[in-house]
Amino acid sequence: MIQTIKGDITRLDFDIIVNAANQHLLPGGGVCGAIFARAGQGLAEECQKIGYCPTGQAVLTKGYGLPAKAVIHTVGPVYHGTDQDAIDLQACYWNTLSLAYDYLIDQDLDSLSLAFPCISTGIFGYPHEEACSIAVSTVQKLMRQYPDAKRIHVTFVCYLEEDYLLYKKELKLR
Numbered sequence: 393m394i395q396t397i398k399g400d401i402t403r404l405d406f407d408i409i410v411n412a413a414n415q416h417l418l419p420g421g422g423v424c425g426a427i428f429a430r431a432g433q434g435l436a437e438e439c440q441k442i443g444y445c446p447t448g449q450a451v452l453t454k455g456y457g458l459p460a461k462a463v464i465h466t467v468g469p470v471y472h473g474t475d476q477d478a479i480d481l482q483a484c485y486w487n488t489l490s491l492a493y494d495y496l497i498d499q500d501l502d503s504l505s506l507a508f509p510c511i512s513t514g515i516f517g518y519p520h521e522e523a524c525s526i527a528v529s530t531v532q533k534l535m536r537q538y539p540d541a542k543r544i545h546v547t548f549v550c551y552l553e554e555d556y557l558l559y560k561k562e563l564k565l566r
């Protein structure tokens with residue numbers, strides 16, 4: 393299942409929400425700042441222990457004060473307009489799903505709810521339409537390649553009306 397909703401990801405009572413993080417896993421601004429603010433000090437401490445996450449990679453922490461049980465922090469690319477940007481953004485979605493699947497197996501779950509924000513489209517400057525197309529196509533590709541990944545129920549959470557309209561259109565097209 394893949395769906396889109398409009399709203400604030402920090403309020404979702406999901407198994408896992410995804411953070412659009414920075415490499416040093418510090419509480420920045422944007423959705424990352426909001427996630428750290430609601431989660432509280434425990435999240436900052438666990439992230440400090442992990443220390444670093446390269447662009448395109450992902451790490452998992454607990455959810456602390458968030459309604460979500462866990463957080464996957466993935467570092468999107470800063471947009472430069474090169475081919476590498478798309479490769480890195482695809483890697484964020486792919487590696488996040490792979491980590492979420494490991495969590496599903498570890499926790500012995502039948503299914504798992506996972507919420508993505510629109511990674512890289514805020515402070516990191518990725519054009520919204522291109523980012524949306526990469527997000528949807530990467531998730532769909534992985535689910536085609538690994539049918540068991542359909543046990544992960546993916547929600548794209550859009551904070552902006554502009555993104556919500558793009559995701560609705562993109563999901564209908566495919």
Ligand code: AR6
Nearest residue numbers: 400401412414420421422423424510512513514515516551
């Ligand atoms: N819920 C869902 N989406 C949100 C929320 C929210 N509460 N708040 C903002 N967004 P950004 P990036 C959307 O800038 O571009 C941070 O400082 C927002 O509308 O949060 O990947 C990090 O620490 C946008 O569509 O992330 C990094 O340093 C999307 O979240 C850097 O910014 C992503 O925007 C990451 O930049």
